[in-house]
Amino acid sequence: MLDLLTGFVAELRAAGIPVSLTEHLDAAEALRHVPMEDREAIKYTLGASLVKSSSHWRAYETAFEIYFSLRGPDYRIDDEPDSPGESGDDDRLKGAGDRRGQGRGGGTGAGEGMTPEELADLLYKALLSSNDAMVAAVARQAVTRYAGMEAGRPVGGTYYLYRTLRNLDLERVLDRLVDQARAATSSLNRRAPQDPEAPETTLTALEERLLRDEYQARIDQLRKEIEDEIRRRLVADRGSEALAKSLRKPLPEDIDVMHATREELVALRKSLQPLSRKLAVRLARKRRHGRKGPLDFRSTVRHSLSTGGVPVDPKFRYPRPSKPEIVVIADISGSVASFARFTLHLVHAISSQFSKVRSFVFIDGIDEVSRFFEGSDDPSEAVHRINTEADVIWVDGHSDYGHALTVFWERWGEEITPRSSVLLLGDARNNYHASQAWVVKELQGRARHVYWLNPEPRAYWNSGDSIVGEYAIHCDEVVECRTLRQLEQFVGELA
Amino acid sequence: MTGVVDPAGRLGSSDPIVSGFPVAGPPRFESIGAVRTGLAEVDYLADEGIAGVVFLADRLAKPVLVEGPAGTGKTELAKSVARLTGSRLIRLQCYEGLDESKALYEWNYKKQLLRIQADSGQAWEQLEEDIFAEEFLLARPLLEAIRSPEPVVLLVDEVDRVELETEALLLEILSEYQVSIPELGTVRATRIPLVFLTSNNTRELSEALKRRCLYLHIDYPQLDRERAIIETRVPGISQSLADQVARIVRSIRTLDLKKDPSVSETLDWARTLVVLGVEAIDAEQAKDTLHILLKYQSDIDRAAKELAGVEPPD
Numbered sequence: 001m002l003d004l005l006t007g008f009v010a011e012l013r014a015a016g017i018p019v020s021l022t023e024h025l026d027a028a029e030a031l032r033h034v035p036m037e038d039r040e041a042i043k044y045t046l047g048a049s050l051v052k053s054s055s056h057w058r059a060y061e062t063a064f065e066i067y068f069s070l071r072g073p074d075y076r077i078d079d080e081p082d083s084p085g086e087s088g089d090d091d092r093l094k095g096a097g098d099r100r101g102q103g104r105g106g107g108t109g110a111g112e113g114m115t116p117e118e119l120a121d122l123l124y125k126a127l128l129s130s131n132d133a134m135v136a137a138v139a140r141q142a143v144t145r146y147a148g149m150e151a152g153r154p155v156g157g158t159y160y161l162y163r164t165l166r167n168l169d170l171e172r173v174l175d176r177l178v179d180q181a182r183a184a185t186s187s188l189n190r191r192a193p194q195d196p197e198a199p200e201t202t203l204t205a206l207e208e209r210l211l212r213d214e215y216q217a218r219i220d221q222l223r224k225e226i227e228d229e230i231r232r233r234l235v236a237d238r239g240s241e242a243l244a245k246s247l248r249k250p251l252p253e254d255i256d257v258m259h260a261t262r263e264e265l266v267a268l269r270k271s272l273q274p275l276s277r278k279l280a281v282r283l284a285r286k287r288r289h290g291r292k293g294p295l296d297f298r299s300t301v302r303h304s305l306s307t308g309g310v311p312v313d314p315k316f317r318y319p320r321p322s323k324p325e326i327v328v329i330a331d332i333s334g335s336v337a338s339f340a341r342f343t344l345h346l347v348h349a350i351s352s353q354f355s356k357v358r359s360f361v362f363i364d365g366i367d368e369v370s371r372f373f374e375g376s377d378d379p380s381e382a383v384h385r386i387n388t389e390a391d392v393i394w395v396d397g398h399s400d401y402g403h404a405l406t407v408f409w410e411r412w413g414e415e416i417t418p419r420s421s422v423l424l425l426g427d428a429r430n431n432y433h434a435s436q437a438w439v440v441k442e443l444q445g446r447a448r449h450v451y452w453l454n455p456e457p458r459a460y461w462n463s464g465d466s467i468v469g470e471y472a473i474h475c476d477e478v479v480e481c482r483t484l485r486q487l488e489q490f491v492g493e494l495a
Numbered sequence: 496m497t498g499v500v501d502p503a504g505r506l507g508s509s510d511p512i513v514s515g516f517p518v519a520g521p522p523r524f525e526s527i528g529a530v531r532t533g534l535a536e537v538d539y540l541a542d543e544g545i546a547g548v549v550f551l552a553d554r555l556a557k558p559v560l561v562e563g564p565a566g567t568g569k570t571e572l573a574k575s576v577a578r579l580t581g582s583r584l585i586r587l588q589c590y591e592g593l594d595e596s597k598a599l600y601e602w603n604y605k606k607q608l609l610r611i612q613a614d615s616g617q618a619w620e621q622l623e624e625d626i627f628a629e630e631f632l633l634a635r636p637l638l639e640a641i642r643s644p645e646p647v648v649l650l651v652d653e654v655d656r657v658e659l660e661t662e663a664l665l666l667e668i669l670s671e672y673q674v675s676i677p678e679l680g681t682v683r684a685t686r687i688p689l690v691f692l693t694s695n696n697t698r699e700l701s702e703a704l705k706r707r708c709l710y711l712h713i714d715y716p717q718l719d720r721e722r723a724i725i726e727t728r729v730p731g732i733s734q735s736l737a738d739q740v741a742r743i744v745r746s747i748r749t750l751d752l753k754k755d756p757s758v759s760e761t762l763d764w765a766r767t768l769v770v771l772g773v774e775a776i777d778a779e780q781a782k783d784t785l786h787i788l789l790k791y792q793s794d795i796d797r798a799a800k801e802l803a804g805v806e807p808p809d
Binding site for chain 2: 018020022023026029030033034035038040041044045047048049051052053054057206209210213214217381
């Protein structure tokens with residue numbers, strides 16, 4: 001068990017979760033107090049002692065499921081859809097064994113030779129009755145049938161998951177469930193027309209919405225069940241260590257912003273708030289303690305009077321580091337929109353660390369959006385307003401860096417001073433328009449610094465219609481900025 | 496495994512004075528299940544995770560750091576554990592500017608002055624020893640929790656509100672269960688209290704603090720648990736109404752709102768509906784009482800529109 005724990009801790013560290021030695025010891029100690037056969041209890045025990053941040057929980061959970069997965073012959077990938085003794089050592093299902101038996105009996109026979117229609121029917125029934133064990137059984141069936149898993153293939157589970165879900169077509173199942181419920185109510189009403197309390201013959205909008213959410217929740221559960229199932233089989237096939245590597249979930253601060261899924265974006269947004277606050281605290285402290293000012297000659301001489309004119313105690317001037325003025329010019333076209341939003345959010349959240357922050361957004365037209373951030377405490381709301389209110393479309397709504405930069409130069413170029421640092425955000429995919437790189441050159445001449453933040457991996461720069469290279473020669477630095485961590489680091493150095 | 500209890504806590508020594516570590520005392524709970532049923536008896540419905548962490552906190556003699564959205568019952572957990580174990584609850588509400596003299600202890604200088612004036616004839620050495628005695632010590636919550644002879648649950652509420660520097664005040668008490676007073680020496684806990692720290696996650700807590708605690712994240716409850724909570728906490732509510740309330744709240748939480756309705760707000764809403772004599776909620780009634788559930792006008796508008804069946808714009 002200790003070996004397993006050590007391996008597990010190593011995996012957590014590899015996934016980026018900081019686990020100290022004390023925490024490791026605590027976990028080992030804690031394990032003495034919980035019954036070994038209770039998997040859930042062990043999960044929470046280890047979680048409580050090893051993981052100290054809720055944003056790390058997802059990564060922890062994945063690692064846990066891999067390391068402490070249920071092992072047994074049933075999870076082997078083979079051609080037989082199901083082995084008869086399947087509910088044997090799966091302790092999560094054990095308790096539900098009876099219900100499950102009923103569920104399966106009620107649906108069709110055992111899994112052998114089930115047609116897709118039968119499976120769909122079973123799925124539909126499982127969702128309708130919200131029978132956990134039955135849902136689990138359906139998940140297993142679906143994976144066996146559709147995922148097409150091959151032993152020894154070094155892939156992550158995503159592909160299998162996609163294949164399974166595509167075949168199940170859950171969207172349509174959801175619609176069917178809701179339709180069914182609607183029909184059931186109206187027929188119920190028809191059967192009892194004498195009841196004066198129920199004049200309406202259909203579901204009210206509220207009820208329908210609640211029903212839909214209910215089914216959605218069950219379908220989400222099914223999805224999770226399928227995911228678990230695939231993972232269990234992969235573990236059985238390839239072992240924990242190998243799989244942990246390929247399934248490792250990135251921490252929110254390591255998610256690639258440009259390719260984040262919707263779920264990941266939610267996690268990102270959640271972690272942005274504490275991140276910006278943390279950054280502000282750190283910067284403020286740096287400002288306070290960081291540097292010592294130059295010698296304050298006058299004060300030193302005055303204090304030396306008490307020691308008979310010998311300057312024993314040299315006095316220094318209070319450090320007064322200048323706060324930079326920030327001008328953010330961000331591309332908010334589809335591909336890089338979320339990246340731009342996060343950067344604007346972060347920069348404005350720590351705007352107290354800068355003397356002034358001005359933001360401009362563009363697609364092919366450009367508009368100033370600083371006004372949205374002024375007088376609003378909540379940067380996320382301002383960011384939301386940018387999406388709806390900023391006037392950024394000039395011709396067709398495809399990125400045109402050249403035109404946007406030219407307009408910027410004409411309208412606001414005068415206001416760039418040697419105190420300003422200019423941040424250009426975007427992937428520089430210009431749709432083959434003219435680059436107008438001279439604007440950046442002019443900007444560099446006027447401003448203190450010009451930085452370009454590119455959310456694309458460095459390898460993709462200057463491929464296709466990306467012309468970041470043309471701008472790069474006029475920038476002080478071009479920074480690859482794919483994750484929150486990189487962004488935080490850059491902004492931290494800027495202030 | 497469960498039966499083995501080492502009375503001296505994790506240091507494993509049988510003599511607390513030699514080891515310098517306070518006695519953990521007999522375990523308060525038999526098993527995780529016992530915690531869960533016990534908490535249910537005092538009307539706190541814990542899930543597996545919550546019960547497990549409370550159980551471990553007792554066995555390992557470690558503080559628990561509870562995080563989660565506002566109004567999910569973090570403070571309530573500490574109160575319920577206090578009720579369950581029959582302990583006194585000592586609460587330290589944190590705020591910006593909290594310092595040693597308000598959290599740990601303070602010398603009662605007025606009384607000290609009086610003492611000096613009353614005995615002006617005494618030798619100074621004697622007097623000095625005298626005025627830094629227990630008698631002149633004002634115990635603040637942390638010290639009080641440590642010194643209390645009766646069982647105690649210490650709740651450090653909203654620990655994320657104090658400055659990063661002030662957090663260090665807590666470190667000694669959290670890891671060693673002792674308070675060092677320069678003039679007096681070290682005060683050790685007579686019995687290790689159960690300690691809960693709550694945080695709304697408005698800022699990152701220091702690593703040092705986190706390392707000393709068990710971590711518990713309480714999120715919004717699942718549908719079933721929320722329904723059960725409503726049923727226990729709202730007297731006189733019918734099962735169908737509780738079910739409907741729980742489901743509507745779940746639907747509202749899936750919307751992208753400024754602030755999701757918390758459990759306590761859900762309970763307030765359910766109570767209101769009971770008082771109003773509502774048996775089944777329709778969209779109209781929901782709309783009229785939404786202001787109890789949601790605290791921003793924009794959120795209320797949004798939710799009302801959604802519940803009335805208008806498809807989300809997306």
